[in-house]
Amino acid sequence: MSTTPSQPVAEESQRERRQTIVNDFSIQVATPNGSGSQSSNNVLMRSIFQMGIPVSGKNLFPSNIQGLPTWFTIRVSKDGYVGRKKEIDILIAMNPQTAREDVENLEPNQVVIYDEPLKLAKIRDDLTFYPVPFTDLAGQVISNVKLKKLVANMVYVGSAAELFGIDMEQVEAAIGKWFEGKPKAVDFNVKAARLGAEYVRDNLEKRDPYQVKSMNATQGKIIIDGNAAAALGCLFAGATVMTWYPITPSSSLCETLIDYLNKYRLDKDGKATFAVIQAEDELAAVGMAIGAGWAGARSMTSTSGPGISLMSEFVGLAYFAEVPCVIFDVQRVGPSTGLPTRTSQGDVSSLYYLSHGDTKHLVLFPASMAECFDFAGRSFDLAERFQQPVFVASDLDLGMNNWMADPFDYPDKPYDRGKVLTAEDLDKVEQFARYRDVDGDGIAYRTLPGNDNPRGAFFTRGSGRNEQARYSERPEDYINQLERLARKHRTARKYVPQPLLEEPEGAQIGIIAYGSTDVAMPECRDQLRQEAGVETAYYRIRALPLCDDLRDFVERYRDIYVVEQNRDGQMADIIRLEVGENSPKVHKIVHFNGLPIDARFISDAILEREKSVGN
Amino acid sequence: MTRKPPSQKVNRLGLPMTEYKGLPSTLCKGCGHDAITSQIVKAFYESAIEPHRVAKMSGIGCSSKTPAYFLSTAHGFNAVHGRMPSVATGAVLGNRSLVTIGVSGDGDTASIGLGQFCHLLRRNVPMIYIIENNGVYGLTKGQFSATADKGAALKTGAINDLPPIDCCTLAIEMGCSYVARSFSGDPKQLVPLIQGALSHQGTAVIDVVSPCVTFNNREDSTKSYPWAKEHEELLHQIDFVPHFEPIEEVEYEEGESKDVEMPDGSVIRLRKLERGHDPSDRRSAMRILEDTRGKGELLTGLIYVDPQADNFFDLLNLGDRPLAQLGEEELRPGPEVLDEVMKSLM
Ligand SMILES: Cc1ncc(C[n+]2csc(CCOP(=O)(O)OP(=O)(O)O)c2C)c(N)n1
Ligand code: SF4
Numbered sequence: 001m002s003t004t005p006s007q008p009v010a011e012e013s014q015r016e017r018r019q020t021i022v023n024d025f026s027i028q029v030a031t032p033n034g035s036g037s038q039s040s041n042n043v044l045m046r047s048i049f050q051m052g053i054p055v056s057g058k059n060l061f062p063s064n065i066q067g068l069p070t071w072f073t074i075r076v077s078k079d080g081y082v083g084r085k086k087e088i089d090i091l092i093a094m095n096p097q098t099a100r101e102d103v104e105n106l107e108p109n110q111v112v113i114y115d116e117p118l119k120l121a122k123i124r125d126d127l128t129f130y131p132v133p134f135t136d137l138a139g140q141v142i143s144n145v146k147l148k149k150l151v152a153n154m155v156y157v158g159s160a161a162e163l164f165g166i167d168m169e170q171v172e173a174a175i176g177k178w179f180e181g182k183p184k185a186v187d188f189n190v191k192a193a194r195l196g197a198e199y200v201r202d203n204l205e206k207r208d209p210y211q212v213k214s215m216n217a218t219q220g221k222i223i224i225d226g227n228a229a230a231a232l233g234c235l236f237a238g239a240t241v242m243t244w245y246p247i248t249p250s251s252s253l254c255e256t257l258i259d260y261l262n263k264y265r266l267d268k269d270g271k272a273t274f275a276v277i278q279a280e281d282e283l284a285a286v287g288m289a290i291g292a293g294w295a296g297a298r299s300m301t302s303t304s305g306p307g308i309s310l311m312s313e314f315v316g317l318a319y320f321a322e323v324p325c326v327i328f329d330v331q332r333v334g335p336s337t338g339l340p341t342r343t344s345q346g347d348v349s350s351l352y353y354l355s356h357g358d359t360k361h362l363v364l365f366p367a368s369m370a371e372c373f374d375f376a377g378r379s380f381d382l383a384e385r386f387q388q389p390v391f392v393a394s395d396l397d398l399g400m401n402n403w404m405a406d407p408f409d410y411p412d413k414p415y416d417r418g419k420v421l422t423a424e425d426l427d428k429v430e431q432f433a434r435y436r437d438v439d440g441d442g443i444a445y446r447t448l449p450g451n452d453n454p455r456g457a458f459f460t461r462g463s464g465r466n467e468q469a470r471y472s473e474r475p476e477d478y479i480n481q482l483e484r485l486a487r488k489h490r491t492a493r494k495y496v497p498q499p500l501l502e503e504p505e506g507a508q509i510g511i512i513a514y515g516s517t518d519v520a521m522p523e524c525r526d527q528l529r530q531e532a533g534v535e536t537a538y539y540r541i542r543a544l545p546l547c548d549d550l551r552d553f554v555e556r557y558r559d560i561y562v563v564e565q566n567r568d569g570q571m572a573d574i575i576r577l578e579v580g581e582n583s584p585k586v587h588k589i590v591h592f593n594g595l596p597i598d599a600r601f602i603s604d605a606i607l608e609r610e611k612s613v614g615n
Numbered sequence: 616m617t618r619k620p621p622s623q624k625v626n627r628l629g630l631p632m633t634e635y636k637g638l639p640s641t642l643c644k645g646c647g648h649d650a651i652t653s654q655i656v657k658a659f660y661e662s663a664i665e666p667h668r669v670a671k672m673s674g675i676g677c678s679s680k681t682p683a684y685f686l687s688t689a690h691g692f693n694a695v696h697g698r699m700p701s702v703a704t705g706a707v708l709g710n711r712s713l714v715t716i717g718v719s720g721d722g723d724t725a726s727i728g729l730g731q732f733c734h735l736l737r738r739n740v741p742m743i744y745i746i747e748n749n750g751v752y753g754l755t756k757g758q759f760s761a762t763a764d765k766g767a768a769l770k771t772g773a774i775n776d777l778p779p780i781d782c783c784t785l786a787i788e789m790g791c792s793y794v795a796r797s798f799s800g801d802p803k804q805l806v807p808l809i810q811g812a813l814s815h816q817g818t819a820v821i822d823v824v825s826p827c828v829t830f831n832n833r834e835d836s837t838k839s840y841p842w843a844k845e846h847e848e849l850l851h852q853i854d855f856v857p858h859f860e861p862i863e864e865v866e867y868e869e870g871e872s873k874d875v876e877m878p879d880g881s882v883i884r885l886r887k888l889e890r891g892h893d894p895s896d897r898r899s900a901m902r903i904l905e906d907t908r909g910k911g912e913l914l915t916g917l918i919y920v921d922p923q924a925d926n927f928f929d930l931l932n933l934g935d936r937p938l939a940q941l942g943e944e945e946l947r948p949g950p951e952v953l954d955e956v957m958k959s960l961m
Contacts, residue, residue: 220961221961222957222960222961223960224960232953232956235948236947236948236953237947238941238943238946238947240709240938240939240941240946241705241708241709241938243705260956264948264952265946265948267934267945269934270932271932271933271934272931272932272933272934273934273938273941273945273946274938275708275931275933275938276931277704277708277738279701279734280730280731280734281730283698283701283731284698284700284701284704284730284731284734285701286701287694287695287698287700287701287702287704287705287731288701288702288704288705288708289705290694290701290702290705291672291692291701291702291703291704291705291706291707291708291709292705292706292708292709292938292939293705293709294692294702294705294706294709295670295705295706295707295708295709295710295713295937295939296709296710296939296940297708297709297710297938297939298946299705299709313695314695314698317694317695321692407957407960407961408953408957410950410953411947412950414943415943415946415947447690448690448710448939449670449689449690449706449710449713450667450668450690450710450712450713450937450939451667451690452665452667452668453667454666454667454688456667457666457667457687457688457689457690457691458690458691459682459683459690459691459692459693460690460691460692460693461691461692461693462693462694462695463693471683
């Protein structure tokens with residue numbers, strides 16, 4: 001379904017144009033990769049944000065360093081919807097290579113601001129065109145050819161500000177913030193933005209409906225990306241050994257964390273209370289994290305799908321040998337190299353079962369900036385409590401895009417270091433058996449290397465063992481150990497982040513989602529209610545293993561839609577296994593083109609099926 | 616020499632040798648690896664290392680099983696095949712006060728683990744790395760490893776047609792700061808080499824020819840016991856003088872002996888044989904390895920050492936306290952830090 005009704009009668013569209021649409025539209029900026037548009041896009045988004053209006057920004061970029069097209073989309077939403085909106089209302093066309101195609105793809109009545117020499121106005125007559133000589137204007141600010149290109153981008157910020165009513169003061173403040181400490185850059189970028197505004201004022205007449213008007217919905221909020229939020233979470237969680245191998249889209253998590261660690265984690269003598277190693281590959285990265293976790297340090301690594309595949313054998317070792325470590329998976333599109341710079345939730349089943357044999361892991365699914373921060377912290381507690389690898393499954397959309405968020409709460413709960421026996425503790429226990437289930441929860445007690453009580457030593461290995469950690473191939477020892485691990489996994493259901501439920505009266509169908517798919521849900525559920533009177537219940541999974549109340553939720557509703565961003569409906573399959581006889585009720589809605597899922601896609605899919613079942 | 620352990624009963628810490636032993640070995644009778652285990656026990660005993668301060672690391676293979684057979688009151692970690700170096704690196708980072716010893720096979724090191732081995736050396740991670748080199752995969756019953764000689768034959772009659780990787784040459788090339796070679800049947804040499812390695816502050820590689828009596832013991836194999844016994848060429852005779860003993864007067868004539876002083880004050884004393892090799896000279900170390908390659912000699916001794924090599928912990932700007940022992944006070948910045956970061960994002 002398209003959002004524009006199918007009658008572009010000239011008269012009607014004229015009328016539509018005259019109506020103003022306030023704080024509810026999307027802007028897409030098309031630039032060549034490497035042209036420095038990051039600054040201008042950020043400034044544009046921030047200026048609107050600073051006017052109190054909810055915004056979200058998404059960067060769509062190719063797996064390439066320079067030259068290929070990139071698109072940055074800013075969604076302005078008075079209702080606070082931050083998911084992707086498929087339709088573009090305003091296009092800022094700066095990329096000669098894609099400009100024609102970009103314009104051809106627009107819905108009727110939309111707006112194009114473009115670099116005048118591109119002569120785009122000739123292509124269609126059902127759009128509103130604003131030509132601005134960006135490069136010429138940039139030339140008035142600066143003569144250096146390379147800088148001119150960068151500055152041209154800031155000219156469009158000024159032009160857009162003038163056209164849509166964005167406060168110039170806020171634009172200048174945003175420039176000041178972006179180029180903090182570089183007064184020269186601030187100066188010529190401000191000049192460029194002013195020139196862009198001036199040109200529009202003197203030469204163009206506004207003919208589109210879009211407007212920005214100050215609101216009060218962003219006060220005290222921050223703008224951050226999920227990788228930075230997770231990095232901060234790690235900083236406060238006391239990450240001490242961080243090992244990594246570069247891969248998009250996870251690199252910025254480590255790089256940001258390195259900056260924070262260097263700034264905030266030196267002791268009073270200026271010595272580091274952390275160690276960071278850029279490993280030779282993901283095998284080594286996770287191996288080091290496991291070694292450090294074994295030695296008792298809070299350790300972590302971060303990667304994406306291809307790295308997860310490489311880590312498989314080691315993760316199985318850590319699961320079976322019961323060694324804590326945290327692994328961030330910022331998911332991108334697979335299989336294989338897939339689309340390295342596009343988003344996906346395609347690693348769900350591989351994360352849950354990673355490695356050979358009966359392995360099952362703890363996987364957390366943050367869905368917001370607050371959760372990227374919070375789950376990063378909780379993952380270290382869980383890893384130490386359960387003595388096993390814990391995955392945090394983020395994705396490119398969360399990790400690398402700009403999101404509005406409330407400032408994070410300081411995590412003042414003490415660290416959970418799990419069941420670790422000190423030398424003194426050992427004196428009190430009758431007999432130390434590393435792999436014995438003393439408390440019935442499946443979690444055994446461990447000691448750390450360096451423990452000077454001779455009873456504390458044990459040998460860690462990936463091969464069969466008995467409760468005393470001695471090598472054993474006896475069937476009963478093996479069963480005993482595997483069953484304990486399963487028991488531990490069940491215990492974890494109560495410790496992992498619990499699902500969030502919304503169950504309004506009158507709902508007959510339930511939706512289940514997780515991770516970044518969640519950001520489309522408020523809008524999707526509003527659409528279903530407002531357009532078709534369909535009330536929905538919502539169950540947001542926040543971790544694997546699934547929690548016990550999932551069965552009841554599925555039981556309570558006529559139909560269940562599991563919405564996720566991979567081809568096979570990986571989570572839906574896990575859910576079906578769990579809910580057994582109720583599985584025919586569970587339907588998959590999958591979106592896997594590499595772009596973040598949008599509300600319309602989900603509501604259309606649900607409505608279509610609801611229609612076909614005659615409801 | 617007042618502090619020589621009285622009648623071999625206890626060491627400087629008052630611990631008997633039995634404290635340094637482990638579980639009984641399950642390897643084949645006569646396996647070279649067991650001989651090495653005994654030398655490790657002896658070296659740790661003589662150097663009076665507290666067993667609980669030791670982390671014993673290994674990969675997978677017969678050789679990698681051996682950490683279970685020494686220092687039973689130390690923590691051990693038998694990791695995955697070939698990837699022990701990364702686990703050891705993590706452990707060393709987690710707790711820098713541990714004395715870390717890794718035991719690996721030639722398949723583990725030079726085949727599946729070659730990459731991690733090289734990167735361990737580049738980083739100069741402080742640990743002892745012993746390669747129990749038998750030129751064959753023992754645990755999987757006798758396939759060639761990457762250190763098998765060209766033309767070597769297996770029990771099955773298969774002939775190896777690829778050149779061997781020389782772990783010592785490779786180690787020096789990779790920047791390793793302590794490189795030695797020895798033979799499992801030469802306890803007199805191996806013990807001081809391990810002791811020297813214990814005093815070294817970077818990675819210390821000891822490549823030990825360790826015959827597999829089950830799968831690679833043909834007379835003509837350069838990794839067999841009889842061949843090694845026959846062809847061993849000592850570079851020098853070695854003594855290790857621990858730092859807590861007063862260093863003796865030079866007992867050999869000038870020009871015939873060399874003391875290598877280690878950062879902890881201990882000394883590796885080398886009595887030069889006719890070759891006159893100076894192990895602090897990297898080029899000469901490479902040359903001597905090159906010269907003896909294929910000459911039918913098993914050159915053993917301390918081939919290269921640089922006691923002053925860059926210290927891994929200093930490079931990382933680490934404090935003295937083990938990271939694993941830092942508490943929440945040190946690890947979690949205060950609310951004002953979060954506040955500052957949040958303000959910058961508003
Ligand atoms: C990933 C992986 N591949 C293969 C194996 C099988 N495997 C076990 S030990 C070994 C070779 C061991 O040889 P070496 O390191 O030379 O030690 P040795 O047994 O000779 O002492 C192999 C190939 C394994 N355990 N893991
Ligand atoms: S198979 Fe070879 S290496 Fe393995 S224990 Fe037996 S003799 Fe030693």
